[in-house]
Every structure is written in structure tokens, then in C-alpha cells.
Amino acid sequence: MDKGNSSGCRGRLLYEKCFGVVPDVVKLPGAGSDRRYYRMSAPGFPTVVATEGDDVVENQAFVSLSRVFGKAGRNVPEIIAFDMDGTCYLQEDLGDRQLLQALSSEERMILSEKTMNSLVGLQTTPEALWEGAVVNTPFSERQVMWDLNYFKYEFLKPAGISFDENRLEDDFIAFASSVVSGDRNLWGFMYRDCQSRNVMIRNGEPWWIDYQGGRRGPLLYDAVSFLWQAKAGFSEDERKYLLHTYASALSCVRDVDEESILSGVDDMVLLRTLQVLGAYGFRGLVEKKSHFIESIPGALSNLSQLLDKSVLSGYPELTKVCRAAVSSRFAGAVHNDGLTVKVFSFSYKRGYPEDLTGNGGGFMFDCRGMHNPGRYERYKSLTGLDSDVKDFLEERGEVKEFVDKAVGIVCPSVAKYLERGFSSLQVGFGCTGGQHRSVYCAQAFGERMAGLFPQARVEIIHREQGCRTVIEG
DSSP states (O other), rough: OSSSSSHHHHHHHHHHHHHOOOOEEEOOOOSSSSSEEEEEOOOOOOOEOOOOOOOOHHHHHHHHHHHHHHHOOOOOEEEEEEOSSEEEEEEEEOOOOOOOHHHSSTTHHHHHHHHHHHHHHTTTSOOHHHTTOOOOOOOOHHHHHHHHHHHHIIHHHHHHHOOOHHHHHHEEEEHHHHHSOGGGGGGEEOOSSGGGGGGGEETTTEOOOOOOOOOEEHHHHHHHHHHHHHGGGHHHHHHHHHHHHHHHHHHHSSSOOHHHHTHHHHHHHHHHHHHHHHHHHHIIIIIIOHHHHHOOOOOHHHHHHHHHTTTTTTHHHHHOOOHHHHTTTTTHHHHOSSOEEEEEEEEEGGOOOOOOOOSSEEEEEOTTTTGGGGGGGGTTOOHHHHHHHHHHHHOOOOHHHHHHHHHHHHHHHHHHHHHHOOOEEEEEEESSSSSHHHHHHHHHHHHHHHOTTSSSSSEEEGGTTEEEEEEEO
């Protein structure tokens, strides 16, 4: 949390208007949206969270739904004040403990069970109470198509995965029809973004936030969204148990048996997985936000399990692109155990290596000033990994000094990254074709780094040659 990083002037003015005092302001971390959050307090007065956002309709939905659910006895924050222009509101402070953080504790399953039961209560709040507060139209085939196209344009396209547009659209249409054909008795308030980041833990109980995107829709979608969230890391057995917990609670409210409630699980898991991959693609691969990039491998793991279960068997083009996705470079993009130093060789003609950590890249060294073996016929079919090319470069003497200086420049950063517990550093060596000079330098540099820092994981990736080696201490 940063104190004084941003004024939060709208929230400050609203707090002063509400309580008659000027509050202390602490800026809170943001999430995936453009809303800004501030904790505001003053001696003898309530501590609240001020939310500032320019989407007035979204703000109104959250405020209205909070009041509806609060009156119905659901665990949601109380709305203290709402600015007349609709761009800021003050809400009850639920603290800082997200369920996502608590999932790494011994309370993991106890809190998750409570969340499943609480979710049923929220979803089955009588529709007459909340139907006037939602701003989104009921769930439909059109909305499913929006999610699927989000996956297509924000994940498949940025990831460079090719597809037949017409055939993929045919599969999308057939899948959308299947998803919305379920029992309408199992529809109600669909949270839409039900995940552990949107659950706060206060006094050992789950409290809900960020439900402004809610609408009428299939209830099972929310339970699936929660249990298949990549970062939550639920095992298959945990998912089965918690799905049973959810279905048991829902069957007590709706006159439907547990088997019928869970009959559409696979379709919902597939839809949610594709939808979040679209979101991770946009927020991560396009906007370069690191925690979304870090979630991609987990989502692809979920997708791989669906492929193994033949859930996509009726959708041939969708199956093809999903198989390409789970075998792509994004499937193992992030390693969180210690420091990973990624060393690339690349061609400047094809651009810099992409950074899949969201950190914006790292050191880049230009090898084009050295004499190019690629100018000679005998070396044109070889690479910087071949002994003849190595001998050519080493005999001229330039390459040893170049690599030595690169090592000297990068070593202090590696030492500091290890000391501070950072997880990734990227180093690139580029030349004209990414075949000779850059390959030699990246290989030599990577091997030196592995020897100097055995506690780090070193990946050497020769991008244009399509080869990769990993050196671990």
C-alpha cells in the first residue's frame, strides 16, 4: 500500500462531506479494472474504502446491489455514501485479507466450504429484489459468443495461434447453443466473476465484492468460476468435494437433485476457461500486466484436462486451436520457485523477444558490431553452436571481450535479484539473422551465468533456431 501516492480527491471530499473531517488517505492496490481504491480514516470516525471510477453505470450497479443484498442479510459491504455525480462511493472497510491469500493456510477447505454455502445464499436472493439493480441483460447465446470471441481475438491472435475463422465460428455457435440450453430452474443471480480475489475474509467468514457485473443466468457458472480459478490451485478431489457442497446447498433451496445441478459442469468449465484466457490475453499479453500473465499456465492446464476428457470432441476446429494453445510457449511461461534468468538469441529483423512475465524485458546486447560468419558460404548453414563458427568468432578475439563485458554488466543485477527474492530476469543477444553471433553469445553467457549463480535457474532460448536448454543448480 502506498501512502500519498495519489490524492483520492473525490473520495476525500465525499468523506469530509459525510463526516465533517479531512481523512488520512492510503492508496490501495488496484485489480483488473480502472477503478482506484483508497482507505480513508480519521480519529474517532469510521475507516472506509473510497472507490473512484468513471463508469457511472457500473458504480450505480454496485451500490444498488450492495444495498439490496445487505437488506437480504448477505455478506456484502455497507454503502456509506454515494457521490451525486456517480463517480465515487464510500463503502464499509472489509480489511485486507482476500480468500486467495487464505487458500494457502490451514483454513483452506473450511473457508472454501463456507464460500460455497454463502454463494448459494447470494445467488438465490429473490429475483424481485435485485432485478431492478442489475444493468446487464440476462445471460444468452450472444454473451457466450462475446466470451468466445474474446478468447479468439485477445488470446489466440496475440499468441500467434492460427485457425480457420469459418470453422471456428461454427464451433462457437454450436457450443453457445449447448451452454444456454440448461434448466431455467437453475438460473438466478449470476455473479459472473466469482473468484477468490473477490471474496474478503472477515472474522472467519466470506464477504463478497465486485458483483456489479451480475445478471440473471445459470448458477453453476459461478461455482465453476470459483473452483477452476487458476491461481486458487484446487486439486481434482477438492473440486469434487466443493462441488458436492455447493450442489447440496443449492438442492435445499431449489427443488432439483444434485446430479441435475452438476450435469452441465464440463460445458461451464470450458466456457469459463476460454473466457478467462481471453481476459488473461488482453490484460497480460496485450497490456503486459504480470499477474495475468502468471495465470495463463494454470488456465492452460485446466484446458488440457478438458481435452483429455474429450469435452471438446464435438468441436473440431476449437479442439485444434486448444491443442495448439496447451502445447504453446505460454503453457510453462512462469516459474515462481526462485530466480529464472532467461537468455535469448534473436534476430533484430523479427523484433525483441517477448517478455511473458510482465516485467517489460531486461538487458539487450547488440552483437551486430562483430564480424559476421554468415557472410561466408561455408558458415551459412551453421549456427553459433557449431565448432567451426565458434572457432571463427574466437580467433578474431572480439566475442570473448563482448561476453565478458555482458557478464560484468548483468552479474550485479542477478546478485540483487537473488537477494531480494525476485523471480525473473531476461537477457537478450541480437544480431542480423539470429543464427551465428547472437547464438554464440547467448550460449556462452548463459553457461557463465549458470556457473556463477548455481542457485538460479537459467534458460537459454535460441528463438530463431527453435531450441531451448535449461540449466538448474
